[in-house]
């Protein structure tokens with residue numbers, strides 16, 4: 084289904100700011116599986132999702148989805164197969180356009196856009212019905228600008244938009260991190276429902292250990308641009324938040340060991 | 354009366370410029386200086402073709418498409434070659450200066466004997482009402498002036514309507530979204546590059562159309578006529594927004610047209626009262642500066658006052 088093989092990305096290569104954001108990352112994802120990605124700040128989780136979505140060209144490796152080698156496709160072409168929700172609630176919607184207009188654009192994700200009406204009458208009733216499933220009362224506010232909504236409402240709508248046309252792959256990048264706990268719960272519940280209902284193949288980045296153990300059928304932990312752990316099947320089902328925190332702790336201890344060593348080497352040789 | 358009529362006509366003709374500037378500056382937030390060159394380009398192309406005895410409608414259309422081409426180049430420079438937007442516009446505008454001179458063959462092309470859209474409307478009006486002056490709201494108005502005003506009004510109404518309808522289509526909605534949040538429309542499969550190039554093409558097409566009509570109304574095309582036009586257009590858009598005070602597209606389009614009209618009337622009256630025409634561009638620039646800065650400054654003052662309380 085999704086095949087990521089040997090991808091690498093270095094930002095600011097050859098300068099003092101060089102960052103190896105992804106080093107030789109490979110994994111395959113079966114259709115319908117739900118992969119959780121965790122890792123420390125700056126470990127390359129967002130970069131991995133961006134690499135799959137095509138935000139920047141890769142230095143190495145290939146990405147293919149549903150049998151298409153997408154490595155050379157620009158982002159907007161990959162969008163035909165991929166639905167996406169960003170960490171920032173402001174990223175996924177056009178604030179100065181109405182809820183209806185935003186949703187109508189999502190209803191044509193990856194399809195050619197011509198001179199037909201953006202919101203034909205038939206679409207309007209469908210919009211209302213599907214917005215009603217969010218249980219946020221937004222079905223009566225379809226003509227309000229999205230910019231007037233709360234972050235939680237916007238993320239819920241973005242989720243609805245990303246899954247409006249069933250995507251081959253759904254990318255979620257800490258999409259509840261910027262929300263208050265109550266909205267975050269609501270959006271996570273919605274996420275769970277939509278993924279289960281449509282059997283969506285999903286990549287979800289999260290910082291919440293609760294979410295990481297509760298959701299998904301596979302989990303990878305990233306560190307410094309590589310996959311450190313890959314937990315699947317029964318082991319994933321058994322995993323508890325403490326187990327994951329333990330693994331973070333291990334990483335941290337090793338880092339602390341590494342740091343003085345690096346410093347010593349630096350002093351000796353530079 | 355003739356003064357006001359003339360000012361209204363120019364205001365309506367330049368409303369097309371305002372709509373073009375609205376498209377680039379407000380939809381895409383792209384300060385497109387190409388306008389200064391493309392308004393002259395429209396005038397130059399139409400005037401040259403009229404002198405070759407092209408039918409006025411075709412010559413006008415050709416002026417429009419010349420602007421489309423200019424906008425496309427600016428869009429390509431920005432989207433494909435990643436040249437800063439302002440610089441892309443400046444490059445094309447500068448190049449257009451030479452091109453316009455080539456198109457016209459000299460720096461000023463008079464259209465004295467040529468059949469233009471204006472003379473055609475005049476004969477059309479003559480056919481409807483018979484020869485002589487026309488009565489408008491009780492005033493006797495020169496037939497040529499009345500014809501030009503009707504022509505400009507009809508053009509602007511038509512273009513404004515088409516633009517309004519366009520912004521409600523799938524592609525038009527995507528265009529507004531591309532300006533509002535490019536990341537979002539990319540994630541939904543829209544090519545922001547293509548949409549921007551298309552938008553700038555249409556914008557400069559409208560601006561060139563404005564130049565084409567202006568040349569036919571004034572009876573000449575001049576290589577200098579575009580200088581400072583972006584700022585004119587911007588001033589009209591800003592006045593329009595202040596007039597209607599709404600962000601909904603249909604209303605803002607109407608506002609831009611009204612803004613252009615009002616701006617021209619104010620200018621005509623100010624000139625009548627003895628304003629030195631040489632100061633006009635300076636005053637316009639200062640006006641746009643104030644219009645851009647004052648609302649923000651007021652908001653800052655208000656929030657500071659709020660915090661102090």
Ligand SMILES: Nc1ncnc2c1ncn2[C@@H]1O[C@H](COP(=O)(O)OP(=O)(O)OP(=O)(O)O)[C@@H](O)[C@H]1O
Nearest residue numbers: 094095102104122123124125126127128129130131
């Ligand atoms: N466009 C970019 N240009 C330069 N550096 C970048 C860019 N994007 C990411 N990086 C760098 O790449 C590294 C990985 O970043 P990334 O955003 O993928 O981390 P992350 O795992 O998502 O972290 P977080 O948990 O904070 O979101 C970081 O050091 C970051 O500074």
Ligand SMILES: [Mg+2]
Nearest residue numbers: 128129130256
């Ligand atoms: Mg991130």
